Amino acid sequence: MRKFRVALALIIAISCSAALAAQKPIQKLLPASGFKGWSIVADSYAYGKELGLTEIYDGGYKEYLDAGVIEAAKQMYQRKKAFADVTVHRMKSEASAKAFYAKQLKAAGKDAKAMPRPWTGFTWTTGGSVYGHLSYGDYYVTTTLTSKDAAGAVALMQEVGGKIKGVKPSNKTR
Amino acid sequence: MKEKDKLGTETDARGITRREFLQGAAGAAVTAGLVGLGTGFDIEEVLAAAKTPKSRVVVVTHKKVLVEGWQADPKVMQAMIDEGMKRLTGEKTALAAWKKIVKPDDLVSMKPNPVGGVNLKTHQEVSDACVNGARLAGAKEDRVIVWNKSQGVPEAYKGWSDAYEFPNGKKTRIGNILDKHTTCFINLPVVKAHWGKGYTCTLKNHFGTNDNPSELHDWESATAPMWENVAYLNNIPAIKRCTKLVIADATRPLYSDGPGDKPAYRWDYYALILGKDPVAVDRIGLDILDDKRKAEGMSPLTWGRQSLEKAAEIGVGNYDLSKIDLLRVNLG
Numbered sequence: 001m002r003k004f005r006v007a008l009a010l011i012i013a014i015s016c017s018a019a020l021a022a023q024k025p026i027q028k029l030l031p032a033s034g035f036k037g038w039s040i041v042a043d044s045y046a047y048g049k050e051l052g053l054t055e056i057y058d059g060g061y062k063e064y065l066d067a068g069v070i071e072a073a074k075q076m077y078q079r080k081k082a083f084a085d086v087t088v089h090r091m092k093s094e095a096s097a098k099a100f101y102a103k104q105l106k107a108a109g110k111d112a113k114a115m116p117r118p119w120t121g122f123t124w125t126t127g128g129s130v131y132g133h134l135s136y137g138d139y140y141v142t143t144t145l146t147s148k149d150a151a152g153a154v155a156l157m158q159e160v161g162g163k164i165k166g167v168k169p170s171n172k173t174r
Numbered sequence: 175m176k177e178k179d180k181l182g183t184e185t186d187a188r189g190i191t192r193r194e195f196l197q198g199a200a201g202a203a204v205t206a207g208l209v210g211l212g213t214g215f216d217i218e219e220v221l222a223a224a225k226t227p228k229s230r231v232v233v234v235t236h237k238k239v240l241v242e243g244w245q246a247d248p249k250v251m252q253a254m255i256d257e258g259m260k261r262l263t264g265e266k267t268a269l270a271a272w273k274k275i276v277k278p279d280d281l282v283s284m285k286p287n288p289v290g291g292v293n294l295k296t297h298q299e300v301s302d303a304c305v306n307g308a309r310l311a312g313a314k315e316d317r318v319i320v321w322n323k324s325q326g327v328p329e330a331y332k333g334w335s336d337a338y339e340f341p342n343g344k345k346t347r348i349g350n351i352l353d354k355h356t357t358c359f360i361n362l363p364v365v366k367a368h369w370g371k372g373y374t375c376t377l378k379n380h381f382g383t384n385d386n387p388s389e390l391h392d393w394e395s396a397t398a399p400m401w402e403n404v405a406y407l408n409n410i411p412a413i414k415r416c417t418k419l420v421i422a423d424a425t426r427p428l429y430s431d432g433p434g435d436k437p438a439y440r441w442d443y444y445a446l447i448l449g450k451d452p453v454a455v456d457r458i459g460l461d462i463l464d465d466k467r468k469a470e471g472m473s474p475l476t477w478g479r480q481s482l483e484k485a486a487e488i489g490v491g492n493y494d495l496s497k498i499d500l501l502r503v504n505l506g
Contacts, residue, residue: 043325051388052388054387054388054391055323056289057433057434058374058387058433059368059369059372059381059391059400059432059433060368060369060432060433060434061388062369063369063431063434076292083292085291085292107436107438124437126437126438127244127293127437127440128242128243128244128245129243129293131435131437144291144292144435145292146242146244146245146293148243
């Protein structure tokens with residue numbers, strides 16, 4: 001019986017690591033299911049690269065291509081009645097991430113609320129929902145919540161930002 | 175254009191049965207007979223007009239449909255759909271209305287639009303209400319499917335059709351679920367401006383049922399512009415044949431810079447738009463957006479309009495307001 005359990009555990013471990021290996025590196029930057037009570041919505045993961053950005057942005061992909069997005073991964077989460085989208089974009093350069101950030105900040109105008117230091121990010125609460133933007137190195141992170149939970153948006157972006165911080169230059173998602 | 179659908183019912187381009195057509199034509203002929211007595215009324219003209227009966231479109235509004243942000247009140251949404259279905263079909267109860275759309279042996283599939291993200295996707299409450307409606311009408315549980323791209327498609331219905339070629343040379347394949355299996359398709363789009371002067375609603379929602387949307391996505395292409403591709407895609411026989419209902423989510427439309435969510439260009443409209451004719455529904459949705467754009471000092475969504483005109487020209491549905499029977503219902 002004990003041998004069987006060990007074998008089963010090994011099979012599960014191997015399956016899990018195989019599944020993780022099949023993930024695009026950028027997917028690993030998204031919050032894990034269970035983070036602060038957010039669970040992943042089934043079948044809600046989307047990934048796009050170059051023209052494949054239509055998988056995430058449909059016809060809006062041009063705006064992101066023009067802004068310098070190389071690839072992006074998106075996941076939807078649910079916590080009780082609230083939903084959240086988190087999208088991580090790998091940009092051509094830090095400069096393109098900063099430029100895109102500046103554009104979004106301008107759109108939000110005076111309603112933008114800066115994230116706590118050291119993060120370069122903001123939230124924008126409008127229409128009863130929260131929109132969040134974060135620029136970090138050559139990554140750009142967005143989140144959208146269906147409720148006015150700005151703190152929730154900040155936490156989700158900080159989680160992704162922390163993971164991006166941990167990406168060593170030699171191990172970047174290229 | 176007439177063809178046999180999978181149930182062997184003879185339908186025209188908009189899925190109108192021979193029986194429905196004859197009822198409409200007979201009514202028109204009787205009216206013409208009464209009105210036209212001694213006036214030289216041309217019966218041929220009346221019969222010709224009866225061949226393209228008006229498409230009913232119902233716009234149902236309720237100001238309490240949104241409770242917080244994008245979250246909807248399911249009871250209010252259900253009430254809006256019930257009333258819209260009754261007005262659309264002319265039935266006295268929602269159950270009778272659903273039975274007019276869904277038959278017990280149908281494979282019912284419906285496609286919401288999730289592209290705009292959590293605050294701009296078709297409300298879950300809309301697809302839930304449609305699933306309930308289809309089930310009430312007698313459709314079996316495992317034959318009511320909500321899907322988008324390959325997500326939600328059961329294994330047995332996966333895969334792609336043979337390639338369809340558009341007159342402009344572009345090719346596409348649509349999901350087997352739509353091409354070979356669905357007998358009752360319910361399109362559940364969101365009313366949105368698309369990139370530039372484009373527009374996305376019912377017709378464009380089929381860019382989530384085909385295999386190569388990125389290859390058809392250029393509004394400004396000289397040889398195969400997207401406005402044309404959208405029209406041709408909806409002219410694929412399987413799509414025309416099985417499309418039985420459209421419920422467009424216009425609770426908080428996007429009037430510029432779509433199709434992704436741009437909160438600066440959203441406004442509360444609190445509406446659902448119901449119809450059987452996808453072009454007619456899209457026409458009403460487009461007018462709503464262009465009215466808002468005009469009020470904001472913006473130019474109209476001309477590419478979207480071109481697309482609908484093309485779709486009407488090739489027989490997908492009615493674009494002309496004179497051929498649309500628009501009903502507005504305010505529930506609160």
